[in-house]
Amino acid sequence: MEHRKILLVLADGIGDRPSRRLDGMTPLQAAQTPNIDEVMHGATCGLLYPIAPGVTPGSDTSHLSLFGYNPYEFYRGRGPFEAVGAGIDVRPGDVAFRGNFATVDSDLTVTDRRAGRTLDEAGKLAAFLSSELKLEGVEVIIRQTTEHRFAVVLRGKGLSDAVSDTDPHAPGEKLLASHPTATSADARRTAEIVNQITAIAHERLDEHELNQLRRSRGLPKANAILLRGAGSVSTLPSFPSKYGLSGFCVTGTAMIRGFARMAGLTAPLLEGATGDSKTDVGVKAKAAIRALRANEFVYVHFKATDAAGHDRNPELKVEMVQKLDHLVGLLLNELGDDVILCVSGDHSTPVDLGEHSADPVPILIRAPDVYPEGSRFTERSCAFGGFGRLKGEYLMPILLNHSNRITKYGE
Amino acid sequence: MEHRKILLVLADGIGDRPSRRLDGMTPLQAAQTPNIDEVMHGATCGLLYPIAPGVTPGSDTSHLSLFGYNPYEFYRGRGPFEAVGAGIDVRPGDVAFRGNFATVDSDLTVTDRRAGRTLDEAGKLAAFLSSELKLEGVEVIIRQTTEHRFAVVLRGKGLSDAVSDTDPHAPGEKLLASHPTATSADARRTAEIVNQITAIAHERLDEHELNQLRRSRGLPKANAILLRGAGSVSTLPSFPSKYGLSGFCVTGTAMIRGFARMAGLTAPLLEGATGDSKTDVGVKAKAAIRALRANEFVYVHFKATDAAGHDRNPELKVEMVQKLDHLVGLLLNELGDDVILCVSGDHSTPVDLGEHSADPVPILIRAPDVYPEGSRFTERSCAFGGFGRLKGEYLMPILLNHSNRITKYGE
Numbered sequence: 001m002e003h004r005k006i007l008l009v010l011a012d013g014i015g016d017r018p019s020r021r022l023d024g025m026t027p028l029q030a031a032q033t034p035n036i037d038e039v040m041h042g043a044t045c046g047l048l049y050p051i052a053p054g055v056t057p058g059s060d061t062s063h064l065s066l067f068g069y070n071p072y073e074f075y076r077g078r079g080p081f082e083a084v085g086a087g088i089d090v091r092p093g094d095v096a097f098r099g100n101f102a103t104v105d106s107d108l109t110v111t112d113r114r115a116g117r118t119l120d121e122a123g124k125l126a127a128f129l130s131s132e133l134k135l136e137g138v139e140v141i142i143r144q145t146t147e148h149r150f151a152v153v154l155r156g157k158g159l160s161d162a163v164s165d166t167d168p169h170a171p172g173e174k175l176l177a178s179h180p181t182a183t184s185a186d187a188r189r190t191a192e193i194v195n196q197i198t199a200i201a202h203e204r205l206d207e208h209e210l211n212q213l214r215r216s217r218g219l220p221k222a223n224a225i226l227l228r229g230a231g232s233v234s235t236l237p238s239f240p241s242k243y244g245l246s247g248f249c250v251t252g253t254a255m256i257r258g259f260a261r262m263a264g265l266t267a268p269l270l271e272g273a274t275g276d277s278k279t280d281v282g283v284k285a286k287a288a289i290r291a292l293r294a295n296e297f298v299y300v301h302f303k304a305t306d307a308a309g310h311d312r313n314p315e316l317k318v319e320m321v322q323k324l325d326h327l328v329g330l331l332l333n334e335l336g337d338d339v340i341l342c343v344s345g346d347h348s349t350p351v352d353l354g355e356h357s358a359d360p361v362p363i364l365i366r367a368p369d370v371y372p373e374g375s376r377f378t379e380r381s382c383a384f385g386g387f388g389r390l391k392g393e394y395l396m397p398i399l400l401n402h403s404n405r406i407t408k409y410g411e
Numbered sequence: 412m413e414h415r416k417i418l419l420v421l422a423d424g425i426g427d428r429p430s431r432r433l434d435g436m437t438p439l440q441a442a443q444t445p446n447i448d449e450v451m452h453g454a455t456c457g458l459l460y461p462i463a464p465g466v467t468p469g470s471d472t473s474h475l476s477l478f479g480y481n482p483y484e485f486y487r488g489r490g491p492f493e494a495v496g497a498g499i500d501v502r503p504g505d506v507a508f509r510g511n512f513a514t515v516d517s518d519l520t521v522t523d524r525r526a527g528r529t530l531d532e533a534g535k536l537a538a539f540l541s542s543e544l545k546l547e548g549v550e551v552i553i554r555q556t557t558e559h560r561f562a563v564v565l566r567g568k569g570l571s572d573a574v575s576d577t578d579p580h581a582p583g584e585k586l587l588a589s590h591p592t593a594t595s596a597d598a599r600r601t602a603e604i605v606n607q608i609t610a611i612a613h614e615r616l617d618e619h620e621l622n623q624l625r626r627s628r629g630l631p632k633a634n635a636i637l638l639r640g641a642g643s644v645s646t647l648p649s650f651p652s653k654y655g656l657s658g659f660c661v662t663g664t665a666m667i668r669g670f671a672r673m674a675g676l677t678a679p680l681l682e683g684a685t686g687d688s689k690t691d692v693g694v695k696a697k698a699a700i701r702a703l704r705a706n707e708f709v710y711v712h713f714k715a716t717d718a719a720g721h722d723r724n725p726e727l728k729v730e731m732v733q734k735l736d737h738l739v740g741l742l743l744n745e746l747g748d749d750v751i752l753c754v755s756g757d758h759s760t761p762v763d764l765g766e767h768s769a770d771p772v773p774i775l776i777r778a779p780d781v782y783p784e785g786s787r788f789t790e791r792s793c794a795f796g797g798f799g800r801l802k803g804e805y806l807m808p809i810l811l812n813h814s815n816r817i818t819k820y821g822e
Contacts, residue, residue, distance in 0.1 A: 018781070019780070051820065053801060053802075053805035053808065053809060054806075054809045054811065055820055056812065057820055058822040062821070075821060078822045228822075229822055356817065357812055357815075358808060358812035359812065379782070
């Protein structure tokens, strides 16, 4: 039996709980999903605990786990994922953060954590700060990712990722001072640097001409940076050599792109493939199908289901499930029997909770020789599927099994 | 979404196997349980391995596991649990035992391991021994718990819990000498002390006026002490700080009270809440409901199901399941949507076996946003429930998940 290729589609935050606002259904139950229903006629399903039962994963720790990297060993903060995804060449010794442009008032109280969210000037402001922030012995690299978001990398000797966030994580709170979270001199120094660049950034941004312009148009100034998720690069063992698979990643989300690149997958920027509800699934499907010609493993990430969960918007989440279904339909049209298809999620983001939860997520694997389930792809029916309960660490080995890429243990 | 409170009800030894004496049913199947059936209309169920598949737990190791303390790390013998539960302030360095008053004949053969079980004099005899047993350099504290049972604490320098039981665990056997189970001088010395106090206790008890009185009334003398479960205190990380939950425990069993107190839960003595079949479930329900006002986590322990299993009495176990159902009904009347309810057990004690077994136990969790199962709460139907199979270590994380107490790992 020849080797098959693997197409993995993960819908971010897709898992949910029965919601009164959907007559006791989950978005997966309430949505019309003709394509996924069709897939289920040739697929076996189950429930997947991305990390372990009772563990509420972030998208970062979940992706590590699902791709076979124990997050308790490899996770060193989200900053580096974001920075790599933004195209910064993060190196060992660097300390990276995720950042937001935000609006603060005169006493540094955060009035808008996203500076109005629509911030066309973000790219220019990031470039401006990158050139403006010159500190003795430390290089500061800032690059915008999406909307008001950016990544920051500090590069130099004697830095540490053991520093706290400056992001208060809620409007109405004051911008925080970063503190060392370890007793090392490096951590103390890094916290000082973070506080310095935060102060300088506020000063320069507040008087920046683009902000003067925003104010004159009645828009909130992007006059502060909020940093969080300090981390350093942990070298991930290469995915292609770990599994003997060349890999490609289709995503509109900087963090996932960063993760994929750190794991050694090809993960280009794709015009039109965004991390929000407007993402062009046609672009994604086309990129995935093209990538399958030259790669044995293609990963397609779909973000908008998670955002709808965070926004506590059941109707939008139903709509995004249907958009995912459309994406699956586009993929399906082009897939032969030499490709196995797995659809699942990286965690649950219930619409009534508005946050990630530890509930397991449905998973299906379509292959010519699995037991066809026939049921719908929902949290409830997958609870009784042929795969039973899986932990994230088993996902890759199981995909390798169904793609007939057997590495026998013993003889 | 606001945090919910957690009400955990564990019925000791509730799990069972199909019994011919119940027409091939388990006690849970044979019992009338209208209240638990009602709960199942808003609950998801599954099967719980308190420690792991194939591990037969004691109530002590099981409770450690279910509350999130790895028993292989934290279990140091049952004695300390019992002693703390008896109200003795056990300290690091102390060695504690569980004990029975027993009847021995002139050559120290145990004729009744429980001295007739009904032993109203037990409290007085324990106090008598506490004052009577004076040894050089060692303080001996003895306190009765329930019926013929007591806890013993040895306090002093150079003690070790590496000593064997004096309890032969079966009538007709001779009282055993304690042996060191490690090669240390402390262990040798402690075994000697145990043998000394066993000898002195026999001498003083045999001639005690209360025993003379018992003999005159045709009752077996309580003329020996049987010690078992030597252990020292292992400091448990505090449950309230581990989970961010203030906790309260309702139990009539000294060992469970001891465990709860060691974990930092409030666990008062409750008049009428006993560890036997006569326990007043009204008292327990009232205490639990009151405790839920001021605590985020309330644990209710129900012991009588286990005792019926040990007694190999299927009819009594069915009756005790129905008593548990009554307790659940009383709780249910007072519970709002802000409290999630979990009902399970700490292990199985099959009536045909008369001992603990490794069979998993049914578990249900009732919350406003789980999938209503609708089936009955039995070993068989829970085998096909939405939670699948759970290990004890996952219980608290899963309860935290359904109470919306999110600690996200990653971002």
